[in-house]
Amino acid sequence: MLSRQNKITGYVLVLPALFYMLFFVGYPIIDNIRLSLLDVNVMNVSHGEQPFVGLGNYKELFEEGVLVTSIVNTLIYTVACIVLQFIIGLAFALLFSKTFRFAQRLRGLVMISWLLPATITAMMYKFMFSGDGVVNDSITHLHLGSHIDWLVTPVPAMITLIIANTWIGIPFNMILLTTGLTTIPKDIYESASIDGANALQKFWRLTLPLLKPAIYSLLVLGFIYTFKVFELVLIATHGGPVNATQMMSTYAYKLSFELFKFSQGAAAANVMFVILFIVGILYLWMVRREEVSSS
Structure with missing residues (x-):
């Protein structure tokens, strides 16, 4: 049991981090x-009446349809990037191990x-x-086909962004998976070889199951990092053509700082926050279930 003095010392040491989180994270949220519950625009942002509209901003955004389009685009972009980054990153991790x-x-x-920097990659x-x-x-x-308008055609524009972000994220996946591979005892593979297991069986029966904690962390961190993409899309396509690559972050930016609909921009950002919050809760639940099953 901790003494009263040790408990007080622990609380005192935690207080600076608590104040930091409350001021820089809690207050902005x-x-x-x-x-998002008010009607704030360029006309009344600094003075004048800011009427309360409740969930009106959210309703209007969903009725207009661009927010739904941005959610679908962001999910497609995120899932495609995570899958490609994970597969290629795992291949590099196995190679460099x-x-x-x-x-x-x-x-x-x-x-x-x-x-x-993401801005340099986007320009490149x-x-x-x-x-x-x-x-x-x-x-x-190379006579592989005809000229393609990559950045001004909907599907090729999304493919371009996915390729660019995959190139950025491969090293992150490689490093985390390499770290996970170093924690796997070599004796297990030697025992499997003695039992007659081939390389493919070792990968499916040993490597992947033992990498599960690292994979969980990697997928969640990768989802959050990829879902909130901003600079890459803003510079490369600016959400075009015709909202084909409009992401939730760029749409919230457009509403707030191009159309000056500050309340609607806040509402779009809150929808994005809710999605990421749900993903974080699911991650904690999976980790908790894994701990319970292993104990």
């Missing part, structure tokens, strides 16, 4: 909820895409996939 020449140097090169891919960019030039010279 609460104020954003308050803002082996000992061979230049392994560390190659792993360092893979990390470059994660270290670059925007130039690469432009009408006269290197991608179309390569397609033409």
Whole structure:
């Protein structure tokens, strides 16, 4: 049992972090909820009456349809990126867990895409996939097809964003999965080899089940990081063409800082927060269930 003095010391040490979270996280969330229940625009943001409209902003956004489109776009984009990042990241993790020449140097090169600022990556891919960019030039010279308007056609524009974000996220997946692989005892694989298990059986029966905690964390963190994408979309496509790549974050930005509908922008941001909050709760539930089943 902890003594009273130790408990007081613990509370005192936690207080700075608590104050930080309340001021920099709690207050903005609460104020954003308050803002979404009012009618605040460019005419009355600094002075004048700000009428209470309740859930009117949410109702209007869902009736207009762009918010629903942005939710669907964000989910498609997020799921596609997570699947591709995980598969390629796991392949790299398995590769670089082996000992061979230049392994560390190659792993360092893979990390470059994660270290670059998102704005630089967005500009790079925007130039690469432009009408006269290197991608179309390569397609033409290799006779793989005709010219594609990547950034001004709905489906190719979304594919471009998915490719760009996948390139960014592969190192993150690789590092976390590599860390998980290092925690797996080598004796297990040796025992499986003695029992006659081949490489594929070891992967499905040993590697994946033992990587489950790392995979859970990776998928949730990847979902949150990818779901709130902003700079990449804003610079590369600006949500176009015709809202085909409009994400929830860019739509909330557009409402607040381009159309100056501050309350509706806050409402769109709150919908995004609720989705991410549900994902976080599901993650905690899965971790709790895993702990109970293993104990």
